[in-house]
Amino acid sequence: MVQDLRDHGLARAEDMARRLEVSTRTIYRDIAHLQASGLPIEGEAGIGYLLRPGFDLAPVAFTHDQVEALALGLAYAERAGDPVLAHAAREARAKLQAGMPRPEDRSLADAPYFSLHARMPPQARALREAIRKRRVVQLTYRDGSDRGSDRRVRPLAIWSFPEGWMFTAWCELRADYRTFRMDRIVDLAPTAEIFVETEATSLATFLARDTCEGPAAPAPPVRPAQFPISAAPDPAFGTTLPNP
Numbered sequence: 001m002v003q004d005l006r007d008h009g010l011a012r013a014e015d016m017a018r019r020l021e022v023s024t025r026t027i028y029r030d031i032a033h034l035q036a037s038g039l040p041i042e043g044e045a046g047i048g049y050l051l052r053p054g055f056d057l058a059p060v061a062f063t064h065d066q067v068e069a070l071a072l073g074l075a076y077a078e079r080a081g082d083p084v085l086a087h088a089a090r091e092a093r094a095k096l097q098a099g100m101p102r103p104e105d106r107s108l109a110d111a112p113y114f115s116l117h118a119r120m121p122p123q124a125r126a127l128r129e130a131i132r133k134r135r136v137v138q139l140t141y142r143d144g145s146d147r148g149s150d151r152r153v154r155p156l157a158i159w160s161f162p163e164g165w166m167f168t169a170w171c172e173l174r175a176d177y178r179t180f181r182m183d184r185i186v187d188l189a190p191t192a193e194i195f196v197e198t199e200a201t202s203l204a205t206f207l208a209r210d211t212c213e214g215p216a217a218p219a220p221p222v223r224p225a226q227f228p229i230s231a232a233p234d235p236a237f238g239t240t241l242p243n244p
Contacts, residue, residue, distance in 0.1 A: 001030055003095065005041065005051040012048045021132075070096065080160075081119030082128075120165060121182045127167050130155045130190045134197065137169070140187040141180055143244050148186065149173070154195040156203040170201040171244070177206045178244045 004016055013027040020027070028045055035041050043049035077089040130137050137155055142148050153169035156177075164183055171178040199205060 001027075001034070002039070002051065005049060010043070010048045010050045013045060016049075079119075080124075081121075082125050084125060085120070085128075120160075121185075123182055123185050123188045124158060124165060124167075126188060126190055127155050127158060131158070134195050135190045136172075136193040136195050138187075138189045138191055139169075139180070139185065141244060142184050142186055144184075149244070152191075153178070153180075154197075154201065156197075156206060168203075168206060170195075174244075177209070180244055 001016070001020065004019060005011055008015070013024045013031070017024045017027050031041060031049055040052035041049055042052060074089045074093050078086045080086070127137070129135070134154075137153050138150070139153050140148065140150050151171055151173035153171050155167055155169045157168045159166040159168065159179070164181065166179050166181050168177060168179045170176075197203075
């Protein structure tokens with residue numbers, strides 16, 4: 001929020017809420033907290049807010065390993081094939097770089113890390129938004145036997161593999177978790193309906209289940225990282241999941 005005020009000067013709560021993807025009530029509440037903490041923010045509801053000149057955030061200090069981790073993640077997002085994510089990655093890189101002490105010693109722009117993963121399919125953007133806003137999605141899908149089905153699902157996570165992309169959802173038709181290959185999606189349309197994530201239908205419960213192990217192997221099963229959008233390193237992941 002402070003960065004948004006620095007970038008836009010006098011800013012209305014409605015405009016900030018749109019850019020930050022929160023409610024105007026959240027903007028009013030957080031502005032009040034920042035003012036109470038001593039930040040030099042002038043203005044009021046209905047008029048706009050202005051951060052007085054001279055205030056700056058403390059420099060962001062990262063180790064070289066942390067910079068390389070950030071560079072790898074940003075390179076992945078920039079090359080995933082989603083233009084919105086790519087633009088966001090470039091903006092994030094510029095903001096992080098500008099806030100680093102001695103930026104010439106820790107350059108995100110020149111870090112030698114690149115991503116050659118399969119490009120994100122067009123449906124992924126709608127799924128990202130549905131996950132973020134907890135929207136029920138209407139899905140038409142064809143399984144590995146070329147059988148079609150129409151169903152309502154509650155998307156929870158996106159998985160990336162060298163071979164392609166999948167997403168996990170709570171399927172209202174099956175009353176259970178299902179993982180879908182994005183290249184088998186015939187049609188996908190987010191609805192206006194908001195779903196409530198319960199313990200029985202949550203991503204955390206899905207990740208705790210043993211159906212994510214993949215084929216039997218001498219080594220312990222590889223479990224994906226617990227993030228709403230994840231990059232799973234095991235290309236065999238999902239082979240033992242139930243048929244959608």
